[in-house]
Amino acid sequence: MTDALQPERLARAALSRLGEPGDLRMTGLVHDLGAMRVHEHLSGERDLRGVLTDIAARLASLDPVRDLESADRLGIRFVIPGDPEWPAQVDDLTHALPVQERGGMPLGLWVRGPLRIDQHRDAVAIVGSRSATTYGEGVASRLAADLAQHGVTIVSGAAFGIDKAAHRGALGGGGATVAVLACGVDRVYPLAHKALLDHLADHGAVVSELPPGSAPTRARFLARNRLIAALTRGTIVVEAAVRSGALNTANWADRLSRPLMAVPGPVTSAQSAGVHQLVRAGSAQLVTSGADAREILGVAGTHLLVEPRAVQRPRDKLRPRDARVLEAVPVSRPAEVESIARTAGLGLIEVQSALVRLAREEFVVRVPSGWQLGEAARV
Amino acid sequence: MTDALQPERLARAALSRLGEPGDLRMTGLVHDLGAMRVHEHLSGERDLRGVLTDIAARLASLDPVRDLESADRLGIRFVIPGDPEWPAQVDDLTHALPVQERGGMPLGLWVRGPLRIDQHRDAVAIVGSRSATTYGEGVASRLAADLAQHGVTIVSGAAFGIDKAAHRGALGGGGATVAVLACGVDRVYPLAHKALLDHLADHGAVVSELPPGSAPTRARFLARNRLIAALTRGTIVVEAAVRSGALNTANWADRLSRPLMAVPGPVTSAQSAGVHQLVRAGSAQLVTSGADAREILGVAGTHLLVEPRAVQRPRDKLRPRDARVLEAVPVSRPAEVESIARTAGLGLIEVQSALVRLAREEFVVRVPSGWQLGEAARV
Numbered sequence: 001m002t003d004a005l006q007p008e009r010l011a012r013a014a015l016s017r018l019g020e021p022g023d024l025r026m027t028g029l030v031h032d033l034g035a036m037r038v039h040e041h042l043s044g045e046r047d048l049r050g051v052l053t054d055i056a057a058r059l060a061s062l063d064p065v066r067d068l069e070s071a072d073r074l075g076i077r078f079v080i081p082g083d084p085e086w087p088a089q090v091d092d093l094t095h096a097l098p099v100q101e102r103g104g105m106p107l108g109l110w111v112r113g114p115l116r117i118d119q120h121r122d123a124v125a126i127v128g129s130r131s132a133t134t135y136g137e138g139v140a141s142r143l144a145a146d147l148a149q150h151g152v153t154i155v156s157g158a159a160f161g162i163d164k165a166a167h168r169g170a171l172g173g174g175g176a177t178v179a180v181l182a183c184g185v186d187r188v189y190p191l192a193h194k195a196l197l198d199h200l201a202d203h204g205a206v207v208s209e210l211p212p213g214s215a216p217t218r219a220r221f222l223a224r225n226r227l228i229a230a231l232t233r234g235t236i237v238v239e240a241a242v243r244s245g246a247l248n249t250a251n252w253a254d255r256l257s258r259p260l261m262a263v264p265g266p267v268t269s270a271q272s273a274g275v276h277q278l279v280r281a282g283s284a285q286l287v288t289s290g291a292d293a294r295e296i297l298g299v300a301g302t303h304l305l306v307e308p309r310a311v312q313r314p315r316d317k318l319r320p321r322d323a324r325v326l327e328a329v330p331v332s333r334p335a336e337v338e339s340i341a342r343t344a345g346l347g348l349i350e351v352q353s354a355l356v357r358l359a360r361e362e363f364v365v366r367v368p369s370g371w372q373l374g375e376a377a378r379v
Numbered sequence: 380m381t382d383a384l385q386p387e388r389l390a391r392a393a394l395s396r397l398g399e400p401g402d403l404r405m406t407g408l409v410h411d412l413g414a415m416r417v418h419e420h421l422s423g424e425r426d427l428r429g430v431l432t433d434i435a436a437r438l439a440s441l442d443p444v445r446d447l448e449s450a451d452r453l454g455i456r457f458v459i460p461g462d463p464e465w466p467a468q469v470d471d472l473t474h475a476l477p478v479q480e481r482g483g484m485p486l487g488l489w490v491r492g493p494l495r496i497d498q499h500r501d502a503v504a505i506v507g508s509r510s511a512t513t514y515g516e517g518v519a520s521r522l523a524a525d526l527a528q529h530g531v532t533i534v535s536g537a538a539f540g541i542d543k544a545a546h547r548g549a550l551g552g553g554g555a556t557v558a559v560l561a562c563g564v565d566r567v568y569p570l571a572h573k574a575l576l577d578h579l580a581d582h583g584a585v586v587s588e589l590p591p592g593s594a595p596t597r598a599r600f601l602a603r604n605r606l607i608a609a610l611t612r613g614t615i616v617v618e619a620a621v622r623s624g625a626l627n628t629a630n631w632a633d634r635l636s637r638p639l640m641a642v643p644g645p646v647t648s649a650q651s652a653g654v655h656q657l658v659r660a661g662s663a664q665l666v667t668s669g670a671d672a673r674e675i676l677g678v679a680g681t682h683l684l685v686e687p688r689a690v691q692r693p694r695d696k697l698r699p700r701d702a703r704v705l706e707a708v709p710v711s712r713p714a715e716v717e718s719i720a721r722t723a724g725l726g727l728i729e730v731q732s733a734l735v736r737l738a739r740e741e742f743v744v745r746v747p748s749g750w751q752l753g754e755a756a757r758v
Contacts, residue, residue: 264643282699
């Protein structure tokens with residue numbers, strides 16, 4: 001590791017072991033003074049605004065050089081601002097309002113996997129409930145597959161439920177997919193997802209602002225959520241109960257002024273209640289398909305929406321006069337031609353010949369007591 | 380039948396046998412000249428704007444006195460504007476833009492059943508697919524029951540699926556319920572709903588603008604839908620495929636500036652696709668329960684009343700999507716639609732249609748260089 005940013009990288013690697021991710025004191029200081037000056041101050045055990053002395057002592061025991069070397073041996077790189085691989089969209093976190101007293105830029109991103117994380121400005125986050133339903137998992141997977149097929153990188157966590165379904169869908173769609181963790185990228189959480197995480201490390205990317213070895217905590221999940229929103233161009237919530245963590249990611253997308261999208265579900269499902277709440281509150285736009293999401297995100301020129309249309313029915317092809325006569329045929333029982341003519345407000349002869357034409361295509365059928373609707377009219 | 384309105388009633392009864400419901404020529408003439416003058420002109424076989432001679436001849440064969448008498452014997456009354464039982468909210472149809480060349484006030488309403496139809500200003504329409512799913516029927520029924528328990532009258536058609544589920548729910552909730560038909564109120568369509576219609580005729584009301592004996596036609600269903608929207612304070616669509624007739628009713632609610640609400644469902648269900656489209660287009664607000672609907676409708680006794688609120692400004696009544704677009708229009712200078720869309724984080728087409736709606740109420744004004752805030756936005 002002999003690059004121009006080496007001193008900066010060492011400072012950031014060290015600091016990333018000190019504070020909690022998204023701790024506003026740390027991210028604020030680094031923003032104001034720069035990582036190296038903060039590191040220098042703390043190493044000198046000088047007090048900084050009276051808040052950091054408690055952690056300064058720990059700095060002595062750290063060895064960022066060894067840290068970066070052992071990460072390297074594990075195939076993990078530490079990407080920091082200024083690096084060519086730094087994803088510029090993450091910088092937006094500098095100006096986003098904190099959520100639950102967390103916020104600000106990550107000190108750096110620890111990355112495992114072949115995917116360069118700076119090349120996914122079109123990435124989309126798909127997040128949702130861990131205890132998703134079969135419906136939710138199916139929808140998340142199909143959404144991710146559709147987006148992946150259109151060149152959109154999928155970003156999510158690595159949890160059960162929607163996260164996993166999203167990655168699976170993206171992989172199935174032959175696309176790129178990124179997992180952002182609330183623990184070190186060398187750790188496996190949940191354990192059941194070892195194969196998934198290994199696969200992503202081999203073919204996609206596993207990302208965290210926590211240094212290798214760090215354990216997941218609730219607070220770290222909340223801080224992690226801002227990265228999922230920041231790395232992507234928009235966030236889709238697939239299933240979320242009323243107090244789901246996915247709503248925290250949604251909140252971050254909102255703070256970052258990125259489109260927030262929500263997939264509806266049955267109103268009888270608790271796993272959709274939080275999603276519906278987002279739509280009702282006007283925070284999220286309802287999406288029902290990858291096409292909907294691509295339109296909102298303006299992916300690849302698809303944003304001029306073609307409204308979903310029902311299949312053309314045979315009756316759509318009728319000439320207007322015939323359509324008018326057809327509309328005048330009672331739906332319940334046969335009618336005489338005079339009565340159909342009266343209803344249609346057309347002449348008798350005209351109606352008679354329209355009926356004959358309509359009968360030819362089975363829109364109407366002649367029966368002893370007049371005319372009734374035929375097979376084709378019921379489609 | 381010896382009331383002050385008798386000549387008017389006879390004229391309207393006769394005219395109601397002449398034209399098709401919602402025929403703009405007829406509703407326009409009656410609006411401009413009054414029913415009696417139109418009837419008189421036609422009886423004198425004088426031409427009226429060259430359009431009605433074809434039906435004038437038929438007038439001679441009609442006997443409105445006998446018509447009203449025989450309706451009376453069947454327990455059917457003909458309620459016309461000016462009657463104490465006339466539901467004043469229907470008058471809004473006078474100014475609503477036509478939908479598919481149909482519109483205007485009904486000539487009168489043929490009513491069967493003990494419920495007075497003028498006493499349901501709080502009524503809500505619940506409409507949706509005939510081929511509803513078990514999910515949709517369950518939701519419609521529970522919604523209707525909840526609203527009925529809160530004193531809200533339910534209005535719907537008499538079709539299979541959502542219509543029937545809504546009536547059943549309302550009856551189960553001990554509430555009032557009204558069926559509006561696309562045929563004479565003495566007829567039973569569909570035949571399988573004889574028991575339901577009989578029950579409504581005994582305990583609620585069955586209403587139609589078509590005189591007794593009239594058969595249902597497709598065109599009449601479309602005209603009927605405007606009455607369902609006009610009789611109610613808001614419309615809830617429970618399930619609707621992309622081209623469902625329920626969307627026609629939804630369209631009418633919109634034209635009448637009445638809240639349109641939509642119940643989401645699985646995105647995998649074709650029966651929810653039309654509903655989701657309404658929400659995506661910003662035409663309908665998403666509701667998941669009776670409480671949601673009551674809040675939107677401001678039905679007495681809901682939690683809305685508990686929360687102290689700031690003085691209502693015109694903009695507070697905007698639908699959430701429109702409010703969001705309005706907030707994205709710069710206060711200082713005009714902006715192009717693309718820039719507004721970007722700021723609002725919404726799709727271009729969506730923003731465009733919101734701007735057109737907002738312009739109608741002078742929240743925004745179109746100027747050469749884009750859109751700027753209008754008078755109403757400054758209040």
